[in-house]
Amino acid sequence: ERPLCNECFICDRSGDPRCLCEDHVPQCHEGCHQCEKVDTRSGTTMYQCRSFEYYDCANE
Structure with a gap:
């Protein structure tokens, strides 16, 4: 199963x-x-996958 991505780019x-x-x-x-x-404005540590991957894109 592919991970969901809200903002494919x-x-x-x-x-x-x-x-x-x-x-x-x-x-x-x-x-x-x-x-x-x-690093987010709220100070919460978040992560972003920066490699090309297969996703289920919500914004297609």
Whole structure:
């Protein structure tokens, strides 16, 4: 099952596209290859997957 992404951004143009996800989440999904810590305005530590992955994109 693919992780849900509310804000898919920059998808490749293959038949089954991989995308970057702009969501800030409490932890990256298991298949993420490049998880980065994001400092938020509220001071809460969040994470963002910065690698192209397969998602179920809510904004398509």
